[in-house]
Amino acid sequence: MPEVRIGSHPVGPGHSVLVIAEAGVNHDGDTGQADRLVEAAQIAGADAVKFQIFRADSLVVRGAPKAGYQARDDSADQYEMLRRLELPPEEFRELARSAEERGLLFLASVFDKESLEVLVRFGAKAVKLGSGELTNHPLVGAAARTGLPLLLSTGASDLAEVRAAVRTFRDGGGRELVLLHCLSAYPAPVEDANLLAIGTLAAEFGIPVGYSDHTRGPACAAAAVALGACVIEKHLTLDRDLPGPDHAASSEPEEFYEMVRAVRTVECALGDGVKRPRPCEEDVRRVARRSVVARRRLTTGEPVEQDALAILRPGTGIPPADLPRVIGKRPRRDVEAGTALSWEMFE
Template identity: 50%
Template structure:
């Protein structure tokens, strides 16, 4: 990827309402994200009836319901997703969605999904990985809750079964992620160990960790966002609001430009400052024609449009060809 790919993660923050989903698309487009990503699943295929919610989900939602009951309320139909994809095309933002079951993979494939995002929870799900890989599409894989051996096995499965280009996202799946657990340097370990482009799926509060990931070389950033953090639902509280998302995207684009190409050179903007900020060899006092230049009658001062002091020892010992007044630029 020649540019940093920013995924605005809508996830399930539409609360099962396609109207809210479209508003999230509008917000992602307005922020300047490259893609807006949802989650496609059938609750009964994703979790069992007895599966409990994560602690963060319990804190953000009604504690009496099961995980399946919670997710059932957050489902969008396949028909809804067709509408959402069409709306994304109208708004000229890439539609992505993470599938969580085989039926959803088949459905998204029928929509022409260009890239598959593998979530952290599926990294040990070999049948799922085989199904994703068999599409031949590029894969962006989050690596939360995993170690290097598990990541390596998932990569082997993806490659063995025909996946396209693989990008690895460092990730911590706690919502929100404590700063001390972000461990951004692990992103560099993934790059060094496996040789793939890397990025960061950010569940920390705020935007600074995503920006730090860019400075460390992330090529993909994924960040949850919502229309309103106070809405009921598992992910709203740990998400950015639309204005924060826009700030993050703008900041990433600025950093992207600021990183440059790595070649140390005089930039176009600073070139005029060389004459102002650098120095030249000048007369420390009045000098008469024929006098020998020495450390007693020469000094170095701004501006830098005369003989550079880098030639100091070339000037010392030569003879003044004319008179020089104090502070006058020396000429040979």
């Protein structure tokens, strides 16, 4: 499977999982709050912080209804809500600079070609398209033509829709693509997470696959890594009780930190997949395995009979599988009962 390089981060099997703190619109239209989210992402151990660049006029018609999870926002409709959450393009340049100063990769989801151009202008290392844009083939094609890696979420889609989006990206000249398995519910029920789809996507397309996690807690993110996810994205908020639309389904900084710890623990535990004794097992291997032992005294030159042998711990002598080869052997010298046998003892 080919790796995808996003800035200095290689993404793919065998590389460290890229952890993205999805600040999204949890800045609530406040640039100071946005910068505090960048700081929180760094402290929580994320590799990247991601925002959303959009213009409500290019995204939604006036009067469009809000999703159920957005009801806590007091805006009259989706258009009004998004207008309140817009940030000017120049603010994202400052946020990108802030992220870089803190050692974070800056990422952003875009929702229209103008926002894509803004992202490209200030030197973005990748493009992110949310699940809602999976079937927006003109935007997928435009993202491909930037030549930048694309992170593409796949929530609320079937495999045919994902195939069509991947084909559009490749037809547009795109080469580096990471698909993110996702459940478009906020928060997402654990029983619907369908993490096995990570393997389905990887097998179908032969490219790195990540997981955009909208469940509560660290369990699904950690499990996704065990199932091969190369990227983990999760919403971050400074306070889940804030009134914006995404706060309730987001992780507060301490929770996000615990998720990062869980991801890194699982990542460390995965190993290389080669089944062999590990150095830490050698002591137990030696004392818990068995070997062929003299049940009674063996006399020099006399053929060994089966009833003179036992299989006992420790495993420092002839392995039990070789017991039939010991029968009939003649000891070079007397062997006391209870001695673990070795081939050097026999003619």
